[in-house]
């Protein structure tokens with residue numbers, strides 16, 4: 342009785358793991374020839390205000406966009422990250438493509454899936470131009486801040502990121 346149950350559980354787990362680890366293909370963005378124009382920056386700043394990036398990515402009394410704001414979730418506190426162009430702690434080393442994958446697909450530059458506390462299912466509806474403008478603003482219009490990210494307060498096993506990839510693939514259907 343126990344053996345078939347165990348075998349089924351293992352099969353389900355293996356299927357989920359395979360689904361999680363299967364790489365996600367995202368359509369590449371067509372980068373404009375000139376990214377450093379004031380047009381893109383101004384449009385990006387407007388979108389950053391409209392999209393309330395600072396509302397989550399700025400801690401109370403903290404530096405703009407340096408992260409560290411705790412967002413309570415049913416599984417624990419998730420802290421927003423540093424999205425200033427600091428290369429070590431922020432997104433300064435992000436390419437336009439990395440930024441696009443984080444913003445519209447919920448995948449960080451190193452490949453880990455983001456918690457949907459970062460509302461990427463909503464940002465998935467941004468146009469390519471919006472993403473390009475936001476990238477131009479964050480890279481050129483935001484001051485880099487040297488502030489390390491705070492570890493999330495989510496207990497194991499919920500802190501494992503791979504089930505998030507399953508969630509992401511399940512809910513993020515292309516529209």
Ligand code: HEC
Pocket residue numbers: 388389392393394395396397398412419420421422423424432440443444449450454455456458459460464475
């Ligand atoms: C409701 C809160 C919220 C809003 C609004 C929000 N974010 Fe986030 N964002 C987060 C959280 C929380 C994380 C970290 C998630 C994690 O650790 O899995 C994150 C992660 C990110 C990352 C990945 C950074 C890294 O460390 O690799 C990027 C890029 C990002 N956000 C950009 C933006 C931009 C641009 C906007 C505005 C258009 C925005 N976010 C708005 C909560 C938010």
